[in-house]
Amino acid sequence: MREAVDRDEAGTALAAVRPRPRLALVAWRSVVIGVAALLAVAPIIGTPYFGDDALNAPLPKVLAKLHLSSWHYIGQGTVTWMRWGRFFPGAMADEVVVFTTLTSRVVYKSYLLVLLCCLILAASRWVAVAFGSKAVAIFGVVALVSSWQLRYPVAYDGLAGFLGLVPWTMLLMVGSVLVLGRRPSSRAPAALIAGGAIWALAAVTYEYSLILAPAFVAWFWLASGDLHWRRRAAVAIAFPTCAVGAFDLWLRHHVVGIPSPEYAISLHAGPFLSTTAKELVSALPLSEYWVPGPARPAVHVAWLAILGAVVLAVLVLIVLRRAWMELPIVESRRLWLAAAIGGWIWLAPAVLTGATLRWQQDVVWGQSYIPMLFETLGTMLLIATGMCALRRRNWGRRGPLGVMSAAVALTVLLNFGVVVG
Numbered sequence: 001m002r003e004a005v006d007r008d009e010a011g012t013a014l015a016a017v018r019p020r021p022r023l024a025l026v027a028w029r030s031v032v033i034g035v036a037a038l039l040a041v042a043p044i045i046g047t048p049y050f051g052d053d054a055l056n057a058p059l060p061k062v063l064a065k066l067h068l069s070s071w072h073y074i075g076q077g078t079v080t081w082m083r084w085g086r087f088f089p090g091a092m093a094d095e096v097v098v099f100t101t102l103t104s105r106v107v108y109k110s111y112l113l114v115l116l117c118c119l120i121l122a123a124s125r126w127v128a129v130a131f132g133s134k135a136v137a138i139f140g141v142v143a144l145v146s147s148w149q150l151r152y153p154v155a156y157d158g159l160a161g162f163l164g165l166v167p168w169t170m171l172l173m174v175g176s177v178l179v180l181g182r183r184p185s186s187r188a189p190a191a192l193i194a195g196g197a198i199w200a201l202a203a204v205t206y207e208y209s210l211i212l213a214p215a216f217v218a219w220f221w222l223a224s225g226d227l228h229w230r231r232r233a234a235v236a237i238a239f240p241t242c243a244v245g246a247f248d249l250w251l252r253h254h255v256v257g258i259p260s261p262e263y264a265i266s267l268h269a270g271p272f273l274s275t276t277a278k279e280l281v282s283a284l285p286l287s288e289y290w291v292p293g294p295a296r297p298a299v300h301v302a303w304l305a306i307l308g309a310v311v312l313a314v315l316v317l318i319v320l321r322r323a324w325m326e327l328p329i330v331e332s333r334r335l336w337l338a339a340a341i342g343g344w345i346w347l348a349p350a351v352l353t354g355a356t357l358r359w360q361q362d363v364v365w366g367q368s369y370i371p372m373l374f375e376t377l378g379t380m381l382l383i384a385t386g387m388c389a390l391r392r393r394n395w396g397r398r399g400p401l402g403v404m405s406a407a408v409a410l411t412v413l414l415n416f417g418v419v420v421g
Helices: 023-046 052-056 059-066 070-083 089-101 105-131 134-146 162-180 188-203 208-223 227-253 269-282 303-326 332-354 357-362 372-393 398-420
Strands: 002-007 013-018
Touching: 023 105, 023 134, 023 303, 023 398, 052 162, 059 070, 059 089, 070 089, 089 105, 089 162, 105 134, 105 162, 105 208, 105 332, 105 372, 134 303, 134 372, 134 398, 162 188, 162 208, 162 227, 162 372, 188 208, 188 227, 208 227, 208 332, 208 372, 269 332, 269 357, 269 372, 303 398, 332 357, 332 372, 372 398
Parallel strands: none
Antiparallel strands: 002 013
């Protein structure tokens, strides 16, 4: 066994004995957590086109009928959105590529499934790099997928539809900081250019990336000890963010006429705070079911499925107990920084949605608007940070581990139940 030594803010050495996991053990727990995560999102395959997808799926026929090229459609759509004060050519290009290429429902839903799996892998790496520990990433993945409840068909569901636009944007954002967060090398300029370009693509795909930029910049202070490199990486994100953000503000300022409810801002305390709270709660694990609300999908659960969920919960619990012993002793300053980053990612999208007039009217308790998926990255980091804080004081080994393993198993069970129901 090797010892991992961390130092607290007073500079004294705190030694935590962390056994080096064997390759077979690493492979086994990766399989268990990977299967649990895959099962949580696999029911997406069984969902039909709904929401905007039902309108956009016939896009190839529309283009042929109107004799429009893909580039013409992207340009025309981008200009139309600009008149309404929004600039996201990346989303328009994504729509054309997806629906002109993936013309089968099964293929399209499989794409969404692969996209979510890639996001899970990237997010786990994002947490692992932040804490320098793969064990922390295991807790993060369990927290993340436990927050991904299928809200189809009663509400806006960014997991199973809407082009996969939010997961795609999230993947771009996380991928960008992972590229930029690598250790400086002789290829540092290439990393800065690549990471900045990926972030710029995210910025012109969905505007929520702009308000989350400060949190992702702060992440570099968790991931890297090189101050010079952190500053350069921060600039690589800040430059496209400020450029796109300034252009968006200019467009909003020059909107002609009264904005539609989707884009009108209302800061009346009651609706604003209520809608923000609904969005925040919706990002918590299994909130669709434990928060009383007027809309909830019908769920059909068989006894055999319940037995399978119990087995899965036991296997995940075994993995979490082992991962608990490998958690690092993280200094308080880093824990507070990680909590602040997670809190920003959780709060900022909810505030923006809560301030929008239409969603004040449409969002109900237990449900949410699609940008809620951004918030789950925040709750992922917050829960992972909380587990490190508990480990630092050697508290709560049994209770939280049991709750987390039960939550991911219930997510799998209920998501399948929604599709069957």
